[in-house]
Amino acid sequence: MTQLPPPSAKKLGLVIDLDTCVGCHACVVSCKGWNTENYGAPLSDQDPYGANPSGTFLNRVHSYEVQPAQGEAQLIHFPKSCLHCEDAPCVTVCPTGASYKRAEDGIVLVNESDCIGCGLCAWACPYGARELDAKEGVMKKCTLCVDRIYNENLPEEDRQPACVRTCPSGARHFGDLGDPESDVSKLVAERGGFDLMPEQGTKPVNKYLPPRPKDAMPEFDVLAPYLEPIASDGKGFVGWLDKALSSLPGGAK
Amino acid sequence: MHPAASVIIFNTFSGLGFGLLFWLGLGALVPTGMGAFIWFTIAYSLAVGGLIASTFHLGHPERAIKAFSQWKTSWLSREGICAVFALIVMAIYAAALVFAGTHLALIGIIGGIASLGVVFTTSMIYAQMKTVPRWRHWTTPAMYLLLSIGGGALLSGQIYIAATLFVIGAVLQIFAWFSGDTRFKASGTTMETATGLGDIGKVRAFEPPHTGTNYLMREFIHQVGRKHADKLRIITIGLAFVLPAILLFLPFNHHIMAIPAVLSHIVGVLTLRWLFFAQAEHVVGLYYGKR
Numbered sequence: 001m002t003q004l005p006p007p008s009a010k011k012l013g014l015v016i017d018l019d020t021c022v023g024c025h026a027c028v029v030s031c032k033g034w035n036t037e038n039y040g041a042p043l044s045d046q047d048p049y050g051a052n053p054s055g056t057f058l059n060r061v062h063s064y065e066v067q068p069a070q071g072e073a074q075l076i077h078f079p080k081s082c083l084h085c086e087d088a089p090c091v092t093v094c095p096t097g098a099s100y101k102r103a104e105d106g107i108v109l110v111n112e113s114d115c116i117g118c119g120l121c122a123w124a125c126p127y128g129a130r131e132l133d134a135k136e137g138v139m140k141k142c143t144l145c146v147d148r149i150y151n152e153n154l155p156e157e158d159r160q161p162a163c164v165r166t167c168p169s170g171a172r173h174f175g176d177l178g179d180p181e182s183d184v185s186k187l188v189a190e191r192g193g194f195d196l197m198p199e200q201g202t203k204p205v206n207k208y209l210p211p212r213p214k215d216a217m218p219e220f221d222v223l224a225p226y227l228e229p230i231a232s233d234g235k236g237f238v239g240w241l242d243k244a245l246s247s248l249p250g251g252a253k
Numbered sequence: 254m255h256p257a258a259s260v261i262i263f264n265t266f267s268g269l270g271f272g273l274l275f276w277l278g279l280g281a282l283v284p285t286g287m288g289a290f291i292w293f294t295i296a297y298s299l300a301v302g303g304l305i306a307s308t309f310h311l312g313h314p315e316r317a318i319k320a321f322s323q324w325k326t327s328w329l330s331r332e333g334i335c336a337v338f339a340l341i342v343m344a345i346y347a348a349a350l351v352f353a354g355t356h357l358a359l360i361g362i363i364g365g366i367a368s369l370g371v372v373f374t375t376s377m378i379y380a381q382m383k384t385v386p387r388w389r390h391w392t393t394p395a396m397y398l399l400l401s402i403g404g405g406a407l408l409s410g411q412i413y414i415a416a417t418l419f420v421i422g423a424v425l426q427i428f429a430w431f432s433g434d435t436r437f438k439a440s441g442t443t444m445e446t447a448t449g450l451g452d453i454g455k456v457r458a459f460e461p462p463h464t465g466t467n468y469l470m471r472e473f474i475h476q477v478g479r480k481h482a483d484k485l486r487i488i489t490i491g492l493a494f495v496l497p498a499i500l501l502f503l504p505f506n507h508h509i510m511a512i513p514a515v516l517s518h519i520v521g522v523l524t525l526r527w528l529f530f531a532q533a534e535h536v537v538g539l540y541y542g543k544r
Contacts, residue, residue: 002323002325002326002327003325003326018450025462028462052465052466053464053465054465054466054467054468055467056467056468057462057463057467060462060463060467061462062458062460062461062462062540062541063458063459063460064444064448064450064456064457064458064459065456065457065458065459066450066453066454066455066456066457067454067455067457068453068454069454073454074453074454075459076448076450078448080462080540089383089384091326092326092327093326093327093328093329093378093381094323094327095319095320095321095322095323095327095329095330095333096316096319096320096322096323096330097319097322097323098319114316114319115312115313115316116311116312116313116314116316116317116319116320117311117312117313118310118311118312118320118329119310119312119472120327120329120378122468122469122472123254123382123384123385123472123473123535124381124382124383124384125384125537126383126384126442126447126536126537127537127540128469128473128537128540131467131468131469132312132468132472133312134468136312137311137312137313138312138313139312194449195449196446196447196448196449197442197446197447197536198446199440199441199442199446200383200384200442200536201383208449210449210450210452210453211450211453
């Protein structure tokens with residue numbers, strides 16, 4: 001049934017650090033690489049080498065410019081995938097029961113053999129986490145690499161989502177956000193992790209860590225004082241020349 | 254939202270068809286024999302034709318039977334169940350009238366109310382969407398029901414009821430449009446809440462995740478044609494409500510004037526439905542710096 005299960009004790013999810021993400025899109029590529037050849041239907045591309053390439057991705061990296069009231073603008077790279085919400089609106093709208101949230105660990109999945117491709121779950125998701133595959137006609141979404149994290153055929157260090165495993169800057173963390181003692185929960189508490197669109201009431205499991213405040217660059221150039229603007233109260237010939245040139249039409253005052 | 258032709262056709266024609274079934278079921282007119290056959294053929298063609306059109310936007314229509322299972326939470330599932338129930342009950346009512354000339358009043362009333370139930374459950378698919386603030390309002394189901402009952406009254410030749418409902422419909426639609434224009438802003442969802450970066454400053458989309466387009470942008474971000482929205486609103490009110498009402502009261506034979514009145518109403522409602530989708534803004538657009 002597409003009724004949501006009671007909140008699970010275990011809430012597997014991601015913590016994404018907006019301070020360290022460098023916007024390299026390696027997580028996008030590793031996600032597509034793993035998920036196109038493992039769980040469910042492949043992630044198709046349309047016209048990949050042509051003029052209008054388009055394709056299905058479960059993870060995408062946006063980049064935003066944020067302009068504070070004072071100081072320099074900041075550029076922030078922003079990876080976004082399914083947030084495995086506790087009150088997942090995408091699950092309850094599904095007419096077939098294809099969309100479901102696992103009672104044991106809170107992962108939101110699609111049973112593709114039941115999906116009729118109506119797209120309603122993508123309509124209900126405020127985050128754009130679900131994409132209907134144009135070739136397969138079924139809804140695709142992040143599985144939290146459910147076929148990796150419990151996979152005993154993989155070496156232990158690989159039993160985490162492909163995006164986390166591949167991130168070169170350590171901006172992605174995987175763990176149990178339902179356990180307040182887990183590394184990810186401590187990280188969220190320490191860094192002030194936040195929810196996306198909290199007003200939508202979806203209670204996302206995934207958390208984002210804010211960029212750390214920028215420090216101000218101190219003035220350290222020893223020669224700078226000698227490059228102050230030239231004094232305007234010139235004397236003698238220079239003073240006369242300044243006044244004479246200024247009095248000409250179009251002269252600087 | 255992308256105004257998909259299949260969904261606009263479904264909403265317009267199924268709404269009319271179930272509206273006509275509502276009036277037939279309630280006994281507003283009780284035809285028998287051949288007359289009943291023609292009336293019910295018109296109603297079923299519209300209702301079922303629209304439902305078939307709606308399956309064209311599915312990725313896997315062959316699995317549609319599975320959609321009857323999740324009525325506990327899903328309005329789409331409830332709509333499917335309601336539609337099958339209404340069509341079966343009305344088929345029994347229609348068969349009795351066509352073949353036996355018998356008027357099963359109670360069956361008709363149940364089928365008529367179930368027909369409105371289909372329209373209501375359809376409207377709730379849209380009205381439940383917290384992600385589309387324009388739709389999430391009582392005017393969405395109210396307009397769906399008014400259009401269906403009004404259109405059904407027009408088709409069944411009840412000119413006074415139709416004209417009255419059209420006047421109410423025009424007023425309510427204008428209210429729905431203008432109140433809807435402010436609802437996205439009132440929802441409180443902004444680029445700042447979407448990214449959580451509002452504490453730092455004003456957020457601007459700097460670079461999208463890809464050079465091309467994607468499913469999300471095709472489905473949820475539709476900005477083409479919005480510049481003509483004001484003109485299309487006037488055309489909608491004129492064709493869907495005002496012109497049919499005037500045509501019905503011209504001093505000619507009703508049956509001749511009914512044809513242009515119905516055609517005008519249909520074109521008006523198609524425009525109304527196009528606007529319903531094209532003007533609806535999904536919050537996911539904020540991630541792309543668009544609405």
